[in-house]
Amino acid sequence: MFDTSPSVEPAPQLSLEDYRRYGRQMILDGFGLEGQLKLHQASVVIVGAGGLGCPALQYLAAAGVGTIGVIDHDVVEMSNLQRQVLHTEARVGIPKALSAAEAIRQLNSHVKVNPVTIALTAENALELLAPYDLILDCTDNLPTRYLLSDTAVQLGKPLVSGAAQQFEGQLCTYNLPLKDDCEKNEEARRGPCFRCLFPKPPAPELAGSCEELGVLGAVTGVVGNLQALEAIKILTGLHDGKPSLLMFSALGMPPFRSVKLRAKRATCPACGIEGAKVGKIEETDYVAFCGGGRPDWVAKGLVEGTRDSRIRAKELKSALDHAERRPRILDVRSRTEFGICHIPGSMNVPIKELLANPSSAGLGAGSADGDELYVVCRLGNDSQVAVDAMRSAGKTGVVKDLVGGLQAWAREVDKSFPIY
Numbered sequence: 001m002f003d004t005s006p007s008v009e010p011a012p013q014l015s016l017e018d019y020r021r022y023g024r025q026m027i028l029d030g031f032g033l034e035g036q037l038k039l040h041q042a043s044v045v046i047v048g049a050g051g052l053g054c055p056a057l058q059y060l061a062a063a064g065v066g067t068i069g070v071i072d073h074d075v076v077e078m079s080n081l082q083r084q085v086l087h088t089e090a091r092v093g094i095p096k097a098l099s100a101a102e103a104i105r106q107l108n109s110h111v112k113v114n115p116v117t118i119a120l121t122a123e124n125a126l127e128l129l130a131p132y133d134l135i136l137d138c139t140d141n142l143p144t145r146y147l148l149s150d151t152a153v154q155l156g157k158p159l160v161s162g163a164a165q166q167f168e169g170q171l172c173t174y175n176l177p178l179k180d181d182c183e184k185n186e187e188a189r190r191g192p193c194f195r196c197l198f199p200k201p202p203a204p205e206l207a208g209s210c211e212e213l214g215v216l217g218a219v220t221g222v223v224g225n226l227q228a229l230e231a232i233k234i235l236t237g238l239h240d241g242k243p244s245l246l247m248f249s250a251l252g253m254p255p256f257r258s259v260k261l262r263a264k265r266a267t268c269p270a271c272g273i274e275g276a277k278v279g280k281i282e283e284t285d286y287v288a289f290c291g292g293g294r295p296d297w298v299a300k301g302l303v304e305g306t307r308d309s310r311i312r313a314k315e316l317k318s319a320l321d322h323a324e325r326r327p328r329i330l331d332v333r334s335r336t337e338f339g340i341c342h343i344p345g346s347m348n349v350p351i352k353e354l355l356a357n358p359s360s361a362g363l364g365a366g367s368a369d370g371d372e373l374y375v376v377c378r379l380g381n382d383s384q385v386a387v388d389a390m391r392s393a394g395k396t397g398v399v400k401d402l403v404g405g406l407q408a409w410a411r412e413v414d415k416s417f418p419i420y
């Protein structure tokens, strides 16, 4: 017997153009019209429109995710174009969130894009992330990673986190809704959070940045694409709901390895059953918690109360030209680097030596403890660590570090300065 009763047609909610555009993925087993409609109704927020965020955004927009938020406080620079594939030469200097939004509109005008051009901080994270179903961590610093994880736990949302450096990358979804778990408790039905895996941040000297260590653009492309794929699988129900940590090494054979993750840590202060009240972690100073150099959204003075310990390149130039008593400059790079180039009249105390004895640093011949002292390095990270150490060791008077280091000096003050 054939079933001759009329089939119940789903109310068509996609336009004819949508069927043409998304047909190749809609014919996949397990995806179908239903999968496309789920993407259509979904909202995803991407924090960081850099090396990971650009490919992730591109594939999520192309796949037809209905609403996409893009949060990034930085502007496009020429050195970004090697891997941040949504930005262009013509958009150097404009905010990355706006540049990415423009690229997405050109790719898929049906996607609703919400660009946000300020940094995600403990003060605004709940408000900025709450409207979305799923969060992508495409950032490059530990304070933001802990902040995103804690906020995702608090909001009960999955966090697809990517990382890439040099030839290597990592992918993990935190707070993943589990499928093969019959626990009744909603909180227990989620996978581990970032704090479960990394209860303590690594020592600052072990957490290098792409700016310092380099990264191959295609590596961020691989990880960013995997983040988009993971998000699509979760949103359409194709994900197996088993948390794992995927490691990628471009030079390894095989290049991919993955480890299964166990349940969340019972004692995790963010999400563990025995921890503090779930999702109610009290952390607010994520930068202090992680130690080390401040991320650029703090360093550039984008957060209240951080400006007074820093000086910009043009201000330093003016202080050197006009001060009655010439301020001293302390260069904390290695002796080799100092030998290549330095601002005339600078003293050199390499950062390691300075940290071993911060109380006497900066006191060159003929100087007094209260003199103005400006600390410089190549990029503006070690100089912050130096200033913090000197202050903690009781140094008084004006002690500031140069924002963006000698690279900023070469960019903004002395174009012929031979910084490498």
Ligand SMILES: Nc1ncnc2c1ncn2[C@@H]1O[C@H](COP(=O)(O)OP(=O)(O)OP(=O)(O)O)[C@@H](O)[C@H]1O
Pocket (backbone or CB within 6 Å): 047, 048, 049, 050, 051, 052, 071, 072, 073, 074, 079, 080, 084, 096, 118, 119, 120, 121, 138, 139, 140, 141, 144, 209, 210, 211, 295, 297
């Ligand atoms: N708290 C934050 N809020 C918003 N965006 C963030 C935050 N932390 C980092 N980001 C953004 O994440 C992105 C990380 O991408 P990536 O490391 O490729 O870029 P980059 O910082 O421009 O690189 P480089 O360090 O080489 O200059 C950056 O665009 C950065 O501005």
